[in-house]
Amino acid sequence: MRKTMVALLGVAMAVAFSVATAPAASAITWDYTMKTTDGDPGAILKFRAHEDVVELCDLEVDGYAAWAYIDDGGSHLYPLQIGGGHNNCRQVSEKKKGKYDLDEHRYISVQVCLVKENSAAKGCREAAWYND
Template identity: 40%
Template sequence: MKRSHKLAGVITAGLLTGALVGAPEAAAIDHEVTTADADPGGVAWFTEHGDYVYVCDQEADGWAAGLEVYWNGGSYTLSAGGSGNCDLADASEPGHNLPEKAYINFRVYLHKSGTPYAYQRTAQWYNDH
């Protein structure tokens, strides 16, 4: 089951460091990619141990952040709308266990009604855990 999280308490130490509250700790993040807009409205993180994948909306601008995760033989999508909201998945959820020793593709983008895949950026990382 996919889980969505509202990140409460935006005015906290996390904001002071530029991080979203409730997002993974910097030490736990193996990979990061942001949307291609000038002031990135979306960010995605991948942590190899446990296959934790996050997408977070960073701005209250009417756009939502989306993430497509895909590899040879599978895929899934996450989406979070509203500043400070994140959607996450991990290996314990059906369909979200990523293959080991394989390249995983990530496409992060912004979307709203009538405008899919705006400011998209892709990344490919090797999952060696």
């Protein structure tokens, strides 16, 4: 009986660990996405016009951090940076008001790059996305 209980406890712990470490499903539908231009993209930038959600992810453990620049051509511009690889992401939105609340009905300029201290940015890509 004791061996059965210990075995069941081990199975329960394994199931709990796998559920706790499973990646969360993304409920956001992105209007735009853009990856860096390097051969095996090291970063991705995503945008959803509703609520001005911007997400920047560092995809690889390569010593480079993901970097993005957002400019709505009006009163809002800001940089974002995230490192660490392994699909490590940083998300901001208009819910935080201020600099993340982009002007509506205009194109925003976006840029995504990989950056490393004391090195030039690489893999940069630029675009203009419409914020409706």
